[in-house]
Amino acid sequence: MPKPTVSYICSACAAVHKKWSGRCDACGEWNSITEEAPLSAGPTKKSLGADRGRAIALKDLATEETPPQRTKSGLSELDLVLGGGLVPASALLVGGDPGIGKSTLLLQAAASFARAGLSCVYVSGEEASAQVRMRAQRLGLSDAPVKLATETNLRDILTTLDKERPELAIIDSIQTMWADNVDSAPGSVSQVRAAAHELTTFAKRTGTAVVLVGHVTKEGQIAGPRVVEHMVDTVLYFEGERGHQFRILRAVKNRFGPADEIGVFEMTGRGLSEVTNPSALFLSERDKPAPGSAVFAGIEGTRPVLTEIQALVAPSPLGTPRRTVVGLDSGRLSTTLAVLEARCGIPFAGLDVFLNVAGGMRVTEPAADLAVAAALLSAREDVALPPDTVVFGEISLSGALRPVGQTENRLKEAQKLGFSHAIAPSRAKAGGQTGITLRHMTDLTGFVGDIFGAG
Incomplete structure (x- = not known):
């Protein structure tokens, strides 16, 4: 192991000496030389x-x-997710499934920012210039002053951006970028990490806001090293089901605004259009009351959103019944079924259970537990819930109902859409007049007995 280098520095003139002495040879000061240890004394040559x-x-x-x-x-939905607008010198990472509409969204965003007065550069590494221009013509964006380039060489891209000094640069996508100082293929971990580091550093140095597009894996995570998500200031996921026209832009990290904020868009022939009232959109297909349906009053970021949770319970011909979940965590479903059986005596053995959140929405908060239980019981007993009722609350393993936050905002959103009754935990606090009759429940057993007449 190499011996760490120790230097001796004069506190009066900052002269460096190889060994200690009583008098500094540079300034002549006495007793001014002190020992200074190195910044890093590691065993390798890569120490500081x-x-x-x-x-x-x-x-x-x-x-x-x-x-x-x-x-x-x-675009009000995009500004909401960003925390109020685009911040100079920020680095953003946008991920989503292939074909979900990432390029369409960012092209529309670039056109909107350019029309607002920002100088914008759109660099595509996946499509030819003609393809991007055709999309711009279809979306009616040809007149927007956006500068377009198609390139994958990172050195050339940085040189061009340094010359142009735009206020917004969009790189589509980070997996196609190639840094000539890294000996690996484009899309590899080393290339993605190096490209993200160079582009993020450029953003901080020049004041240009840089948006990086990232591919996602089968698990829905952005492909490449997770360190890329730590480098950038904001991470956005563009979600949606292929069979639905709804698209949700979700902030999972934001250094300049609230995380878990969502923006809702609708895919049309003219591109992505904003949905200013997502609750009405997600409930637009509700007709007459049907068994297995419950309306959940949820909170996404700072916005209350009403969604319909649908359940289907049917006898299973299989030895192991199926549990199919879309839009919810399958673990929460398993927990709810276990609590219903252990605390309420309602078995689901031998029954297939299918659970779905209508409209392609994804619900992650525990406040949906009571709505899930209501939909399951409604489907199992073939009894429809009242059509003017919303449900929310968290179920504990003991069967007790735990209160959730922002009860008043949930009730106001429900009242706005014509709901007059709500079922919530007994300790839910609803300050002020919301115009909704709130029915309090203390535990799951009481909920089953009062609503379905069983328990």
Whole structure:
């Protein structure tokens, strides 16, 4: 192991000496030489060594700084997810399934920002310029002052961006970028990490907002090393089912705004159109009351959203009954079924269970537990819930119902769409007048007995 290098520095003139002495040869000061250990004394040659850096200016927590200036795109749903608009010098990562509409969304966003006065550059590494122009013509964006390029060489892209100095640069996609200083194929872990690092550094150095498009894996995670998500300031997922026209832009990380915020879009022949009232859209296909259907009043980020949870329970011809879930966590379904059987004495053995969130929405909050239980019981007993009722609440393993946050916002959204009754845990706090009759439940056993007459 190499011996760490120790230097001796004069505190008066900062002269460096190889060994200690009582008097500095440079300035003549006595007893001013002190021993300085290296910054890193690791066993490898890759340690920082004895070279010292500059001192960093430190500030206290009370220091006031001007918040970043945001630029609105004109697409209210996109601005909502970004936290109020685009922040200069920010790095954003947008992921989604192939063909879900990432390129369409970003082309529309680039056109909106360009029309708002920002200089925008769109670099495509997957499509030819003619393909991008054809999409722009179909979407009616040909008149937008967006500069277009098709290139995969990262060095050439950075040189061009450094020359143009745009306020917004979109790279589609990060998996196609190739850095000539990395000895691996495009799309590999090394290439993706190096390209993301170079582009993020460029954004911080020049003040250009950089948007990176990322592919996703079969599990729905952005492909490549997870360190890319740590590098950028904002990570957005563009979600949706191929069979539905709804698309959801979800923020899973945002250093400049709230995480878990969503923006809802509808895919049309003219591109993506904004949905300002997603609750009405997700409930638009509800007709007369049917067994197995429950309306859940949820919260996505800061926005209340009403969705329909559908369940189907049927006898299973198989030895192991099927459990099929779309739009919800399968683990939550298993837990709810276990609590219904253990605490309420309602078995689901020998029954196939199918659970779905209508409209392609994905629900992640535990407040949907009570709505899931209501849909399951409604399907099993073949009894329809009242059509003017919303349900929300978390179910504990003991069968007790736990309160959830933002009860008042949930009830106001339900009242806006014509609902007059709500079922919620007994400790749910609803301050103010919401115009909805709130029915409190203490545990799952009481809920089953009061609503379905069993327990």
